[in-house]
Amino acid sequence: MFQRHLKPLDNNDFFLFGARGTGKTWFLEQWAAGRDVLWVNLLQDAEFLKFSRRPGLLRELLATNKPARSLVIIDEIQRVPELLNEIQNIIESPETRSKFRFALTGSSARKLKRGGGNLLAGRALLNWMFPLTHRELGASFSLEKILQFGSLPRVCTAQNDAEREELLDAYVQTYIKEEIRVEQIVRNLDPFLRFIEVAAQMNGEPINYSSIGRECRVDSKMVERYYQILEDTLIGNFIEPFHTSIRKRQSQRSKFYFFDIGVANALRRQLRSAPSPHHYGYGRQFEHFIILELIRLNSYGRRRQRYTYFRTADGAEVDLMVKPAPGNSSPSKSNLQKP
Amino acid sequence: MSDIEINKLRSYARDLRADRSLFISREDRPRNVDGVEILPWTLGINSVLEE
Numbered sequence: 001m002f003q004r005h006l007k008p009l010d011n012n013d014f015f016l017f018g019a020r021g022t023g024k025t026w027f028l029e030q031w032a033a034g035r036d037v038l039w040v041n042l043l044q045d046a047e048f049l050k051f052s053r054r055p056g057l058l059r060e061l062l063a064t065n066k067p068a069r070s071l072v073i074i075d076e077i078q079r080v081p082e083l084l085n086e087i088q089n090i091i092e093s094p095e096t097r098s099k100f101r102f103a104l105t106g107s108s109a110r111k112l113k114r115g116g117g118n119l120l121a122g123r124a125l126l127n128w129m130f131p132l133t134h135r136e137l138g139a140s141f142s143l144e145k146i147l148q149f150g151s152l153p154r155v156c157t158a159q160n161d162a163e164r165e166e167l168l169d170a171y172v173q174t175y176i177k178e179e180i181r182v183e184q185i186v187r188n189l190d191p192f193l194r195f196i197e198v199a200a201q202m203n204g205e206p207i208n209y210s211s212i213g214r215e216c217r218v219d220s221k222m223v224e225r226y227y228q229i230l231e232d233t234l235i236g237n238f239i240e241p242f243h244t245s246i247r248k249r250q251s252q253r254s255k256f257y258f259f260d261i262g263v264a265n266a267l268r269r270q271l272r273s274a275p276s277p278h279h280y281g282y283g284r285q286f287e288h289f290i291i292l293e294l295i296r297l298n299s300y301g302r303r304r305q306r307y308t309y310f311r312t313a314d315g316a317e318v319d320l321m322v323k324p325a326p327g328n329s330s331p332s333k334s335n336l337q338k339p
Numbered sequence: 340m341s342d343i344e345i346n347k348l349r350s351y352a353r354d355l356r357a358d359r360s361l362f363i364s365r366e367d368r369p370r371n372v373d374g375v376e377i378l379p380w381t382l383g384i385n386s387v388l389e390e
Contacts, residue, residue, distance in 0.1 A: 134381070143365065242355075277365070286365055286380075293384055303388055310355065316347055321357070324390045 001026070002136045002153065005300045008127050013091065013102040013120065015077075017109060018129030019234040019259050020178070021171060023153045024105045027129060028073055032103070036069040038062070042079040055082040059090060062100060070100055077104040078111040088120050108179060110232035130296040131260045132156055147275045147285045150262025168266040175263075179233045186229070191218045195226045199256065200267035204288055206241070206253035206311065227256060235259055237295060242308035242321040255309060257295075261288055287319050294320070345375050361386060 004027050008014045018024050025041075038061065042048045051057060062072070077083060087104070090096045102124065106112065112119065119126075132151040134141045140156065149155050149164045152171065158164045176193070179185065186192045194216040202212065207227065209220035216223065230236050236259050241252035258264035265271050275282045291307070298305050304325030310318040345362065352360035362375060363383030370377050378386065 290363065290380060290384065294387060297384065297388055301388060305387075305390065310351070312351060316351065318348060318351065318355075318360075320387075321355075322387055322390055 002132055002138075002140075002156075004030075004129075005133065005136055005297075006127060006129055007300070008103070009125060011101070013087075013124040014104070014127050015119070015124050016103060016105045016127045016129055017234060018105075018107065020107045020175065021152050021154060022129045022131055024107075024129045025075055026153070028075075028103055028105065032071055032073060035071045036067065037071045037073055038069045040072070040074045042074065042076040048079055051083060052080045055080060055086050058083055058086045062090060062096065065099075071103065072100050073103045073105075075105050076107060078106045078108045081112050084112075084120060088123070091120065091123055108233045110185065110229065128299045130292070130299070133293055133296050133300075135297070143286075143289070144274065146289060147261060147282065148265065148271070150260035150265070152260055152262060155262055164262070165266075165271045168262045168271055171263060172266045175233070175235070180229070185233075186226075191216050191222070192226060192229075195223065196230070197267055197269075199227070199230065200258060200264045202256070203236075203258050203264050203268075204255055204284055204291075206255055208253065230256070230258075235263070239291070239320075240308050242310040242318075257288060257291055259292070261285060261292070264288070291320060294322075345372055349375065 004023065006016075006027060008016070008031070016024050016028065040047055040051065040058070042051065058072075072087075074083065074087075084104075087102055090100060091102070104124065132153060134146075137151065137156065149161070149168065152167075155164050155167050158167055176189075176196075180192060181189060195212065195218070198212050198215050209223045209227075213220040213223045218226075227238075231238060236256050238254045238256055240254045243252065258267070262271070270281075275285055294305075294307065297303075298307075306323040306325075308321045308323070310321050348362075349360060361383055362377045363380045364370070364377045365380055366377075367379050369379060369382070
């Protein structure tokens with residue numbers, strides 16, 4: 001398996017957010033090896049039912065704390081956001097404050113935001129897990145494979161391309177089934193299915209909500225809502241246009257990049273065609289790859305850089321403007337362009 | 340990308356008062372086009388992250 005570069009800071013409670021299949025659970029299994037852990041997996045129906053009916057059960061379990069455990073891992077916390085209130089009480093109570101450390105994973109921020117999830121009032125640090133970076137892949141890295149299949153861990157360890165295709169098709173189906181249909185995020189699934197395919201085709205392009213709306217036969221407000229769903233369920237990131245004025249920045253079009261190239265290719269049904277370096281699409285996928293690598297490594301390295309893009313009136317474009325974290329250097333910008 | 344386009348982008352970088360502009364390529368070796376250094380992507384990524 002691959003050595004992940006995520007390093008949660010010691011002695012802090014933390015969230016670990018990341019899309020499904022990025023390796024959060026596997027990472028925590030390695031990270032927690034040798035410690036006494038109470039592990040709650042809310043993806044399992046029995047656990048989900050138990051804790052959703054009675055969130056206070058967590059406090060009761062920890063009050064007896066037999067066998068003695070000091071680390072509590074809760075997988076997919078967004079499925080029972082009410083547990084966060086219990087955890088906050090445990091963290092704030094003088095009797096239990098220093099007894100337990102919590103690690104909480106989530107593959108969607110949507111329910112936490114909308115379900116009144118409190119993110120523990122800033123007491124827990126936020127960490128993010130992504131598909132594998134080129135540094136994590138090391139000798140297994142192949143640019144051509146990444147541009148076709150992305151770098152979800154299971155996809156990277158698949159035996160052959162046919163298996164990679166099946167895994168990615170299944171991933172897309174699971175996302176739609178689990179995140180969208182079961183959680184009832186959208187009432188009418190058909191327009192969303194049309195939207196997500198168009199959004200994948202428009203990956204990395206400035207978003208035109210009206211034109212996408214026309215193509216999906218929904219209004220532009222609904223397209224905005226759909227994009228928000230993708231972002232909340234950690235399926236991608238917005239990159240805003242660069243402008244020194246916040247007002248002008250808001251009036252220009254953001255871009256949206258899917259979190260994994262293979263997933264984007266599966267959604268736009270392009271898994272079976274390997275990208276050719278002489279094709280226009282290759283350059284776009286290479287740009288997608290570089291931006292994803294920077295987002296991931298920026299997060300793992302706690303660089304706190306801010307990324308925007310810049311496009312002139314005549315269509316010339318700087319793919320990425322990089323603003324270093326405050327305090328890292330003068331308020332400066334680098335720009336990145338691929339020839 | 341042509342030399343003209345690279346020069347055009349350099350002038351935008353100046354207009355934007357960017358500290359530096361960086362061109363990256365999928366190729367394995369750095370090359371120089373009209374005084375502009377084009378970095379292989381691995382070096383380009385490292386360079387951005389060091390900002």
